[in-house]
Structure formats: structure tokens, C-alpha cells
Amino acid sequence: MSSNLHPAVEKTKRWLEEIVIGLNFCPFAKKEFVNNTIHYHASKHGMIEQALHELAEQMQFLIEHPEIETSLVVYATGFRDFGRYLDLVDYANDLLVSLELEGEIQIASFHPDYIFEGESEQSPSNYTNRSPFPTIHLIREPSMEKVLAVYKNPEQIPQDNIELAHEKGVKFFKQFLASVHKM
Structure with a gap:
């Protein structure tokens, strides 16, 4: 891993490579990872207004750089509280509409404490969206639609991920995330 990357980005890249790609949670991520078409941005913001301004800039960056397929905005220090993070996600979706x-x-x-509605906090299924840091993933929708159109049974991906997360178990994911934070 490149030493000029922000530590939160390095840790996120390791999670992406070993969990998201390694466990095939997202069957589309490997191509973009290998082709280096993922933009990583380490945010230092913890206030919603500043974070939304930054997200608008990152959305514009993605639009202006067609060679970049997707962006990960990694909150290195802010939005550790999951409820506050969900507020940010709601505002980010509103921002998308307003722009x-x-x-x-x-x-x-993605968030270190992600909990799906209706799931217990300890459910392994939550780890399909648990990451080392709070992260907003900006995805080019036309590209995703193209990939999904040729992918057999894309609606099965979430259920397959949940089953694999249960097979691996909470201990596996906790150990992995702890090892990432020791980097």
C-alpha cells in the first residue's frame, strides 16, 4: 500500500480488497479495484454542513472525471455515531436530488456500526455493510445499470452476502476489522 495515502484510505482499501472483493460481497468491485478506477477521498469533516459541501464537490469530481468509475468518501474522524451518520446519508440523498x-x-x-433495520446489533448480516470507517460510496448509476443488466440474478446478491456473513460469523469480521485498525 502506498505510504502517501491517508491511513483511513489505506485501511479502507484493505477492507475493500479482503472483504468486499475477497468475499465477493460486490461482484463488480474487483474490476474497478484492479483497473484503479476507484477514487478515494479522506474527509476530515464531522459537521453535516461541511460534509455536504464536500460531498457536492466529490459528486462533481466524479461527473468531471469519466475515467473514474466510482468514489469512496471515507470519514477518517467524523460521523462515528451511526445515527448521526444516517442523518448525513439522508441529507446526501437530498443533495443528490437538489444537484x-x-x-x-x-x-x-458503509459504517463500522452499521445495523440493518429489523436486525439485532450482533447479527452477522450487518457486516455486509460494516467498514473500518464511515464511508459514502458514490456510484455511477448508468454503469451500474449496464452491469446489472448482464449479471445473472443480481437480486440474489444481498441474500447470498447475508448467508456468507452468517457462515463467517461475527468473530471473523470483528477480528478482521481489529487487524485493519492495527495497521
């Missing part, structure tokens, strides 16, 4: 980028960019979210 008239619906149909161009989609938002996916």
Missing part, C-alpha cells in the same frame, strides 16, 4: 444528479449517481453507505 439534479438522480440517474447519474447513486449513494451506498
Whole structure:
């Protein structure tokens, strides 16, 4: 890993490579990782207004750089509280609408304490969206639509991920995330 990267980005890249790609949680991530078409941005913001301004800049960056397929905005210090992070995600989706980028960019979210609605805090399924740092993933929607159109049974991906997360178990994911933070 490159030493000029922010430590939160290095740790996120390791999670992406070993968990998201390694466990095939996202069957589309490997190509972009290998082709180096993922933009990583380490944010130092912890206040919603500043973070939204930065997200608008990152959305614009993605639009202006067609060679970049997707972006990860990694919150190195802010939004550790999951409820506060969910507020940011809600505002980010509103921002997407106000910037008239619906149909161009989609938002996916990852957080160290991610809990799916209706799941217990200890459910292994939460680890399909648990990351080393709070992260907003900006996805080019037309590209995702193209990939999904040729992927067999894309609606099965979340269920497959949940089953694999249960097979691996909470201990596996906790150990991995602890090892990432020791880097």
C-alpha cells in the first residue's frame, strides 16, 4: 500500500480488497479495484454542513472525471455515531436530488456500526455493510445499470452476502476489522 495515502484510505482499501472483493460481497468491485478506477477521498469533516459541501464537490469530481468509475468518501474522524451518520446519508440523498444528479449517481453507505433495520446489533448480516470507517460510496448509476443488466440474478446478491456473513460469523469480521485498525 502506498505510504502517501491517508491511513483511513489505506485501511479502507484493505477492507475493500479482503472483504468486499475477497468475499465477493460486490461482484463488480474487483474490476474497478484492479483497473484503479476507484477514487478515494479522506474527509476530515464531522459537521453535516461541511460534509455536504464536500460531498457536492466529490459528486462533481466524479461527473468531471469519466475515467473514474466510482468514489469512496471515507470519514477518517467524523460521523462515528451511526445515527448521526444516517442523518448525513439522508441529507446526501437530498443533495443528490437538489444537484439534479438522480440517474447519474447513486449513494451506498458503509459504517463500522452499521445495523440493518429489523436486525439485532450482533447479527452477522450487518457486516455486509460494516467498514473500518464511515464511508459514502458514490456510484455511477448508468454503469451500474449496464452491469446489472448482464449479471445473472443480481437480486440474489444481498441474500447470498447475508448467508456468507452468517457462515463467517461475527468473530471473523470483528477480528478482521481489529487487524485493519492495527495497521
